[in-house]
Amino acid sequence: MMITTLKYRIGVLVGIFTILVLLFYNVQKQSKTRYCDLKIPKLKTMSDIVNILELEKCGVIEKVFDLYGIEVEGVPIKIPKTFEEKVSGWLGGNKELIQQSKHQKVIQITNRLSGETTHYNPLRAKRPGSQAQQSREYVDKIIEESQATCDLCRAENMTAEETWGRIRTSQCITAANMFKISGPNNGLVISKTHHLLELGPEDLKDMLHCSKLWFDKVHQQDPALVFPMMVWDALPHAGASQVHPHMQIWLGRDYEGQFKSMLRNANSYVTEFGGNYWEDMAESHVGLGLGVVEGGAVAIVPLTSHKDHEIMIMAKEVNQDFIFLLSAVMEMYNEKLGVFCRSMGMAFPPLVSKIPEETLPAVLRVGSRGSCSSSVSDASSLDLYGVFSVNVDPVQTISALKTVITNIKNREG
8 A cells, every 4th residue: 555655656746747847848948939029130241240249149149149159359460560561552552451450350150050160351351362353354265265175065975974864955964974973873964055154044944954854863763862962163263174064963862961961950950949940040141131032942141151252042942932042143143243163062852752850951052262363272271171261241242142133123024
C-alpha cells in the first residue's frame, strides 16, 4: 500500500513538474514573439548600423541579432607629414576622406550560425592597386576578339556530350564538361548568345529552363541524384575558362560545400530559435532597407556578403518573380554599376519531395569579381583563410537595384 501511494505521489510530482516546464516554455515563447511597435531604422549608409546596437531587442531587430553578431571597432591612427601627400593622392585630395582615414571604424558582422564574418570598410576601396575602373570598352573588346575561335559558339562539334546526348532549347544547348568539377555528371549550359552583356531576361529564363531539363534527364539516369546545384563565372578575371556565357551544373546525392552549410544553418536556426531561417533573414534585411520583395521572391544584400555588390535572391522555387529579380540584378551590374566580371552560385530545391531538414529553397548568390582589366586579384589571404572583406557600402548596392526595378516596371508600363 505504501509503495502504491509513493508511486502515486511521484507521478503527481512529475506531472506538476511537466506542467511547470510547459508553462515556462510558453511564457518564454510568448515573450520572444511579443508585439513590438519599435520603428525600424532604415540604413542610409552602412555606418548607420551602429544605431541599432542599443535598440530594444524585439521584432525585426531581435531577428537581426538572432542571426548576426555586430561590432564596430577602430582606434585613431597618426599619419606622418612625410606620408600625407601620398595619402591625399589616394583619396583624391578629399579633406573629409583624409580626416576619416585617421579615425576609421570597421563594421564586423558575424553569422551566429555559420561563424562566417564580413568586415566592411569602404575606405579600403581607395587603397593602392584597388582603384582600377570597370571598362565596358575593354569587355566589348575581349568578347569580340574571342568570337572567331570560340568553341562554345560551335558547341555541337567543339564540346563533349553526355552518352545520352544533349538538351537543346531555343536559346541554349548543353554539353558535358570536358574537365569535370563534380561527379557523376557535370554539365555546361551554353547560351547561343556570345556577348555576355547582351543576355536579356528571356535568355536568362531559358538558361534556367535548360538547366532544369538537364537535371531531370540526369535524374532519370540515376534516381538517387536529386539535389541540383549551379555555378557561373562571367569572363576570365572571374575565373571563366571561356569568354562565351556558360553555366556549370551538377546533380548531387546531397547538397555540397557552401550549399550544405546553408542547409545546416537553416536547420540550426529552427532548433535554436524556432523560426524559418530564410523568411527571418529576408525580413531582417528588408526591415533594415537592405532588401526588396517582388511577389514570391526577395533580393537582399547579405550582411555577411562575400564580395562587393553581392546580391542574394531567394524564393520557394524558380518562379517568374525569381527570374525578374535575376534579370534586374544583371541589368544593374551592366548598366548601373559596371560590374562585368562576376561569379554566381545557386542551389535549387530537390527534384523529389524531401523533409524540410533536407530541403533548400531556390537560393542564388552573385557578386563582383573586381575590374576585368585589373592585374590585382579581387581575392586575398584575408578572404580565403580569414574573413570576408567588402569595400563598398551595401546601401549603395540595394539602392541601385531598387532604381533598376523601378525603371524596368516603368518601361513595361
